[in-house]
Amino acid sequence: MHGRWTVLASIMPVVGLACVTLWGGAMMAAETGKAVKGTERGFITRPQEDAVVGALVAQHGAGVEARARRGVHQAALYWRPADGTAEDFAAYCGQHFVADPRLLETTYRRFEANLEQVSGHAVALNRALREPMECDTGDPLPVDLRFAELNVFDHFNDDAFAAKVAFDALLNFPLARLPELLEQGAGFTRRQWAEARLGAAFQMRVPGEVRQGETRAFTRADDYIANYNIFMHNLLAADGSRPFPEGMKLISHWGLRDHIKALYSDPLGNLDKQRLVLRVMEHIIHQTIPAAVVNNPRVDWAPVTNVVQPGADAKVGGAISGEREPDTRYARLLDVFHAEQAVDRFSPVFPTFIDRRFQVDRELPEAEVEQLLKDVLTAPVAREVAALIRARLGRPLEAFDIWYDGFKPRSALDVDTLDAKVRARYPDLAAVQAGIPDILKRMGFAPDTAAFLASHIVVDPARGAGHAMGAGMRSDSAHLRTRVPAGGMDYQGYNIAMHELGHCVEQVFTLNRVDSVLLNGVPNTAFTEAFAFVFQSRDTDLLGVGADDEAARARARALNAVDTFWMTFEISGVGLLDMAVWRWLYVHPKATPAELKAFVVSQAAAIWDQYYAPVLGVKGSPLLAIYSHMISSGLYLPDYPVGHLIQFQYEEQFHGRSLAGEMERMCVQGRLTPQQWMQGAVGGPVSAQPLIRAAQEGLKSLNPR
Ligand SMILES: [Zn+2]
Numbered sequence: 001m002h003g004r005w006t007v008l009a010s011i012m013p014v015v016g017l018a019c020v021t022l023w024g025g026a027m028m029a030a031e032t033g034k035a036v037k038g039t040e041r042g043f044i045t046r047p048q049e050d051a052v053v054g055a056l057v058a059q060h061g062a063g064v065e066a067r068a069r070r071g072v073h074q075a076a077l078y079w080r081p082a083d084g085t086a087e088d089f090a091a092y093c094g095q096h097f098v099a100d101p102r103l104l105e106t107t108y109r110r111f112e113a114n115l116e117q118v119s120g121h122a123v124a125l126n127r128a129l130r131e132p133m134e135c136d137t138g139d140p141l142p143v144d145l146r147f148a149e150l151n152v153f154d155h156f157n158d159d160a161f162a163a164k165v166a167f168d169a170l171l172n173f174p175l176a177r178l179p180e181l182l183e184q185g186a187g188f189t190r191r192q193w194a195e196a197r198l199g200a201a202f203q204m205r206v207p208g209e210v211r212q213g214e215t216r217a218f219t220r221a222d223d224y225i226a227n228y229n230i231f232m233h234n235l236l237a238a239d240g241s242r243p244f245p246e247g248m249k250l251i252s253h254w255g256l257r258d259h260i261k262a263l264y265s266d267p268l269g270n271l272d273k274q275r276l277v278l279r280v281m282e283h284i285i286h287q288t289i290p291a292a293v294v295n296n297p298r299v300d301w302a303p304v305t306n307v308v309q310p311g312a313d314a315k316v317g318g319a320i321s322g323e324r325e326p327d328t329r330y331a332r333l334l335d336v337f338h339a340e341q342a343v344d345r346f347s348p349v350f351p352t353f354i355d356r357r358f359q360v361d362r363e364l365p366e367a368e369v370e371q372l373l374k375d376v377l378t379a380p381v382a383r384e385v386a387a388l389i390r391a392r393l394g395r396p397l398e399a400f401d402i403w404y405d406g407f408k409p410r411s412a413l414d415v416d417t418l419d420a421k422v423r424a425r426y427p428d429l430a431a432v433q434a435g436i437p438d439i440l441k442r443m444g445f446a447p448d449t450a451a452f453l454a455s456h457i458v459v460d461p462a463r464g465a466g467h468a469m470g471a472g473m474r475s476d477s478a479h480l481r482t483r484v485p486a487g488g489m490d491y492q493g494y495n496i497a498m499h500e501l502g503h504c505v506e507q508v509f510t511l512n513r514v515d516s517v518l519l520n521g522v523p524n525t526a527f528t529e530a531f532a533f534v535f536q537s538r539d540t541d542l543l544g545v546g547a548d549d550e551a552a553r554a555r556a557r558a559l560n561a562v563d564t565f566w567m568t569f570e571i572s573g574v575g576l577l578d579m580a581v582w583r584w585l586y587v588h589p590k591a592t593p594a595e596l597k598a599f600v601v602s603q604a605a606a607i608w609d610q611y612y613a614p615v616l617g618v619k620g621s622p623l624l625a626i627y628s629h630m631i632s633s634g635l636y637l638p639d640y641p642v643g644h645l646i647q648f649q650y651e652e653q654f655h656g657r658s659l660a661g662e663m664e665r666m667c668v669q670g671r672l673t674p675q676q677w678m679q680g681a682v683g684g685p686v687s688a689q690p691l692i693r694a695a696q697e698g699l700k701s702l703n704p705r
Contacts, residue, residue, distance in 0.1 A: 120473020
């Protein structure tokens with residue numbers, strides 16, 4: 001659930017300093033000032049710009065020329081007829097260009113303070129309006145959903161341009177585009193980085209209505225996914241039996257996938273059940289699933305023959321239509337694509353959603369991400385891991401074994417003991433809140449740092465599994481949402497809460513201890529996920545289970561490395577598919593849902609055959625296409641594998657050093673570009689090698705020769 005808020009944040013104009021649209025990274029493309037057909041952009045010509053710059057130099061002296069040239073050009077790119085005529089533009093620049101260095105410094109400080117207020121209150125207000133939906137504080141009212149959908153800041157961007165605040169920033173502070181940050185960032189001062197983030201706050205000018213259309217498309221896709229449940233008791237095996245228990249309702253894909261994982265508790269006994277779940281997934285991907293069985297407990301379905309019949313408890317008899325779902329899955333994704341095309345029109349600087357995701361949100365070029373994923377997929381260690389899985393299962397591998405779950409360290413521990421330990425320590429939500437300083441001290445944080453962090457983290461009762469929400473201003477707190485059922489927290493809840501705590505600690509460091517709030521945050525989502533994984537992987541250690549025995553700890557580390565590699569190997573192909581689908585959409589903008597489906601299925605199988613078939617020995621599986629994120633989260637999937645890679649870069653850095661000290665040192669760098677940040681954090685770029693190395697070493701210690 002942690003990803004969800006981040007995704008929402010990235011499609012809303014203003015949610016937190018790390019937010020894309022207000023606080024994104026890069027800027028501008030068109031250097032010519034030439035109008036691009038069908039897009040909304042400035043109309044001020046180069047000669048008109050030159051005249052304005054000449055007037056500013058005449059007024060303030062030759063010393064301002066370089067700044068004036070850049071600022072006037074930046075403002076001109078965004079100046080539209082509604083903002084005034086070319087003469088109005090000249091007059092505006094004459095009045096609002098700040099030449100006096102002391103006034104410029106005060107103006108910079110004012111932007112820094114005011115943007116913190118805007119972002120901070122946007123986060124706090126959205127959090128308050130969504131609380132009844134997200135927190136378990138009683139039954140939500142119908143009106144709560146509408147409040148949750150209401151983003152009071154949807155029009156902030158419009159308003160900032162209308163009020164000319166945005167132009168004041170564009171005229172006076174540099175907007176550095178990604179290539180400039182990549183080429184020159186290494187030599188930037190802290191102030192230059194902060195100014196780059198200030199300028200980037202106004203690099204998009206997309207009308208509120210277009211943003212709302214985007215939010216609507218994502219919400220609709222989200223709603224489709226959120227209600228896509230399979231009632232497992234209604235599934236019939238080939239022999240007519242019902243292999244799954246009554247009351248089991250699994251959401252696609254999370255619930256179906258996690259059930260396949262859980263079934264490894266008895267690999268041979270549960271094999272037929274795993275195969276049946278696989279058939280369900282294939283019908284969803286191919287949309288051959290009968291529409292009547294989705295989210296419906298009154299219809300029985302035999303996935304092998306694809307025949308439906310009235311359920312045992314159906315009140316009405318008679319035939320039930322076995323008609324397939326009419327490619328709705330792909331229609332929802334097309335809706336999202338079309339909503340992004342509307343944004344494209346207003347985004348001449350980042351003309352596609354792919355540009356916005358990679359150049360603005362991630363600041364990691366698409367080709368670099370693709371290469372990282374391929375580094376994982378082609379690592380020779382994958383075959384060795386597969387061989388170990390084959391040996392452990394005692395059978396040839398099947399496609400769903402990409403979700404093999406037997407390397408979890410907890411699978412070696414007794415779940416009841418873990419549950420009892422967690423329950424005793426955290427009987428209620430207040431105990432979780434009170435327990436944070438102790439967890440942090442056990443991780444090595446100094447008592448005063450632990451107290452400082454804990455004082456900025458508020459624990460709330462989650463409706464879902466849990467999530468973490470950072471603050472947008474220093475006077476506010478990060479929120480950790482977690483589930484504590486009556487009778488106390490269980491191990492599963494604790495495991496997720498530790499993940500969310502990792503996010504919260506990062507969020508507090510990067511807001512409250514970074515030297516400028518303009519640099520709040522980490523480079524992108526993958527960097528915070530990596531910290532969350534680091535915390536999550538220490539959960540049993542922190543409970544004091546097996547922590548007294550160095551051999552047990554080493555074994556847990558080895559298992560964790562092999563497990564993480566296998567998960568990363570699996571999700572890397574999913575990330576490649578997500579990227580391929582968006583590239584295809586931009587080449588085929590008029591595609592029908594059926595055409596999109598055909599591409600997704602064939603591309604998933606092609607990626608499978610290239611990277612997975614040689615490792616698992618199964619050919620042509622479309623399984624990579626089951627992920628729901630591909631439909632409703634808009635190119636989010638590549639962040640998962642990259643997050644795991646970064647986790648192991650952190651781990652190598654922590655090894656033999658203080659985790660607490662290193663984490664704080666990394667975090668207070670603030671939001672640099674990913675490669676620049678990683679250079680400072682671990683002395684090298686983002687890389688797949690530490691995870692691959694850890695998996696190789698882990699395998700060695702699990703298979704001693
Ligand atoms: Zn997370």
